Amino acid sequence: MDWSIQDIAKFAGTTSRTLRHYDDVGLLPPSRVGSNGYRYYDELALVRLQRILMLRDLGLGIPAIADVLAGERDDGHALRAHLAWLQQERQRIDRQISAVESTIDSIEGGEQLMAEKMFDGFDHTQYKEEVEARWGKKSYADSDAWWRAKSDAEKAEFRTFAAELGFDWMVAAGDGVAPDSETAQALAKRQADWLSTIPGAPGYGTGAPTKEYFTGLAEMYVADERFAANYGGIENARFVRDSMLEYAERQL
Amino acid sequence: MDWSIQDIAKFAGTTSRTLRHYDDVGLLPPSRVGSNGYRYYDELALVRLQRILMLRDLGLGIPAIADVLAGERDDGHALRAHLAWLQQERQRIDRQISAVESTIDSIEGGEQLMAEKMFDGFDHTQYKEEVEARWGKKSYADSDAWWRAKSDAEKAEFRTFAAELGFDWMVAAGDGVAPDSETAQALAKRQADWLSTIPGAPGYGTGAPTKEYFTGLAEMYVADERFAANYGGIENARFVRDSMLEYAERQL
DNA sequence: GTAGAGGTTGACGCAGCGTCAATGTCAAGC
DNA sequence: GCTTGACATTGACGCTGCGTCAACCTCTAC
Numbered sequence: 001m002d003w004s005i006q007d008i009a010k011f012a013g014t015t016s017r018t019l020r021h022y023d024d025v026g027l028l029p030p031s032r033v034g035s036n037g038y039r040y041y042d043e044l045a046l047v048r049l050q051r052i053l054m055l056r057d058l059g060l061g062i063p064a065i066a067d068v069l070a071g072e073r074d075d076g077h078a079l080r081a082h083l084a085w086l087q088q089e090r091q092r093i094d095r096q097i098s099a100v101e102s103t104i105d106s107i108e109g110g111e112q113l114m115a116e117k118m119f120d121g122f123d124h125t126q127y128k129e130e131v132e133a134r135w136g137k138k139s140y141a142d143s144d145a146w147w148r149a150k151s152d153a154e155k156a157e158f159r160t161f162a163a164e165l166g167f168d169w170m171v172a173a174g175d176g177v178a179p180d181s182e183t184a185q186a187l188a189k190r191q192a193d194w195l196s197t198i199p200g201a202p203g204y205g206t207g208a209p210t211k212e213y214f215t216g217l218a219e220m221y222v223a224d225e226r227f228a229a230n231y232g233g234i235e236n237a238r239f240v241r242d243s244m245l246e247y248a249e250r251q252l
Numbered sequence: 253m254d255w256s257i258q259d260i261a262k263f264a265g266t267t268s269r270t271l272r273h274y275d276d277v278g279l280l281p282p283s284r285v286g287s288n289g290y291r292y293y294d295e296l297a298l299v300r301l302q303r304i305l306m307l308r309d310l311g312l313g314i315p316a317i318a319d320v321l322a323g324e325r326d327d328g329h330a331l332r333a334h335l336a337w338l339q340q341e342r343q344r345i346d347r348q349i350s351a352v353e354s355t356i357d358s359i360e361g362g363e364q365l366m367a368e369k370m371f372d373g374f375d376h377t378q379y380k381e382e383v384e385a386r387w388g389k390k391s392y393a394d395s396d397a398w399w400r401a402k403s404d405a406e407k408a409e410f411r412t413f414a415a416e417l418g419f420d421w422m423v424a425a426g427d428g429v430a431p432d433s434e435t436a437q438a439l440a441k442r443q444a445d446w447l448s449t450i451p452g453a454p455g456y457g458t459g460a461p462t463k464e465y466f467t468g469l470a471e472m473y474v475a476d477e478r479f480a481a482n483y484g485g486i487e488n489a490r491f492v493r494d495s496m497l498e499y500a501e502r503q504l
Numbered sequence: 505g506t507a508g509a510g511g512t513t514g515a516c517g518c519a520g521c522g523t524c525a526a527t528g529t530c531a532a533g534c
Numbered sequence: 535g536c537t538t539g540a541c542a543t544t545g546a547c548g549c550t551g552c553g554t555c556a557a558c559c560t561c562t563a564c
Contacts, residue, residue, distance in 0.1 A: 001416045006510070007423050016511085021552055036560060037512055043416070058355065059348045061550075076356060083352045090345045096311045097338045103310065104331050164253045164295070171259050258541070268542085273521055288529060289543055313519070 002032055002040040012049050019049075027066055028052060059086060142200030165190055169240050179242035188247035211252035218244035254283055254292040264301050271301075279318055280304060311338060394452030417442055421492050431494035440499030463504035470496035 005016045022028035023039065028048055030039035041049070048069065055065045060082055067078040169187055177183045195201050195209045195217070203209035209217075218241040222234065257268045274280040275291065280300055282291035293301070300321065307317045312334050319330040421439055429435045447453050447461045447469070455461035461469075470493040474486065 003419060003423070004510080007419070007426075010426055011419065011422050015553085017552065017554085020512090025551090034511095038560085039511085046419075056551095057348075058352050059345075076359060079352055079356050079359075083349065083356070086345055086349045086352065090342065090349065093311075093338055093342045093345060096309075097335065097342065100310050100331055100335045100338065104328060104335070107328065107331075167255060167259070167263060167298075170263050171255070256541080267522085269521065269523085272543090277520095286542095290529085291542085308520095 002042040002045075005030075005039045005041070008041045008046060008049065012046065012053060014049075014053060022049075022052065022062075025062055027062055058082070138200070142204075161194065165194065170236050173236040173239040179239060180246050184239070184243035185247055185250075188243045189251070191244065192247065192251070208252060211248050214248045214252055215245055218248070254294040254297075257282075257291045257293070260293045260298060260301065264298065264305060266301075266305060274301075274304065274314075277314055279314055310334070390452070394456075413446065417446065422488050425488035425491040431491060432498050436491075436495040437499055437502075440495045441503070443496065444499065444503070460504060463500050466500045466504055467497055470500070 003011075005019050009016045009019055019028065019030075019039070019041075023030060028045060031042040031045045032040040034040060051069060052065055055068055058079075060068065060078075064078055064082055071078065165187070168190075172183050172187060175183075192209055192214060195214070196203050196205075196207055198204060201209055202213035221244075222237045222241050255263075257271050261268045261271055271280065271282075271291070271293075275282060280297065283294040283297045284292040286292065303321060304317055307320055310331075312320065312330075316330055316334055323330070417439070420442075424435050424439060427435075444461055444466060447466070448455050448457075448459055450456060453461055454465035473496075474489045474493050
């Protein structure tokens, strides 16, 4: 005794389309196919279908379902693999949930998005403590006052310049040029010139940063991941540092 | 100042293909397109890309990302909707995890899969307590002994018959026929005949179940969801009950 | 004979790109 | 001016698991 595709589908709580799909992928061939091409299913097929649907509800994909149904004693393996998968998924979801929550909090608190903060990495005033510890409170205060006095347009321009420079560093690093190459040294010069325009920076007004300041910064770039991020990762930061040190040796 | 698609991609930690995709879907058009068709991106585009990637990491889909980036003050809404989504997903995963765990346990314990149990619903010995409470301990013991004496092949045959009958009930119910229709009454007769062949069932040996037993069973089918499941859900079970009650009135 | 319910085999759609494939561009070296 | 190689472009298929037409048989019932 067997039944039509619709009967089986309704009984099992699924659709005839799904049954045809399972036939197509070889997961559940009909027990019989009429001369007219109609699919018919018997009790055995129905039992198999029930199992399939149960496993599907557990979240298994079609290949995994096939595995479970194929290996009589391999059940444990396929299901356990799926379990591990699920647990990993749960961790991912959990991380995303907390990340989304903190993002919402940030926005409500009027803070800017993380991504925006990134480019503010070029705003050295972010690193108050490091700056004060290395070059003194006055240095920081001067820089800070200078920065605050800028208009929004000026700030944007400053950021743009920083972004370009950081970017060009990265491109150079990606191209695999050497730290003592002309390209790298030109970038180091741009960086030095730029730094010397910032009040509070050691060397301000002399047209170039002091050697100590410049090499200190170079080391900081690799030591502090927040800086490294501005240059496209730690590897690039190392390239930047080496180029800057080379430049300091030669020019400062 | 702007950079090539590769430069931007590498800097942001993604691929040029992704950037082209974002252009295609209108999420991130390049800031400039050369006469040769090349895409170029400036700092503004880069900032936007950073945001996009951050939101993507939070699990948002492209339309959701577009929403967040579009509505300056709608951020909260889109993100909160996504948060609700995530929490719902987590619940689903949790349910699947516990379901998979219990399934593994069942298999290890040598039990059969849920799906297999379903058809054993026709094995009335599953319902020891109900049977004893309604029709006495002797009735259950007789049935049980009879069932145990059967060979596997006989059991399979019995189940097949039960499956067919249950199935045909469902099909009839699905067709919307009336309980007093010829079709329904014929099914009720099949059911009655079948029941009368089971030792321990009230009416065994007389060629027909007793009216009390038959009507009692009918009520049990709707009262107990485990039975209802055998007929394709509670609605069908009600149809089965009504047909059986009608049959009992007329024939028993 | 005809209507209506139900069956069949394609084939597109969805989400977000990965991955060719065929072809145009540009900078660099000979 | 030509070659080479790196990088750009625009298609278009693939993946997951079916939902959803579409065009076209088949069977049953009146």
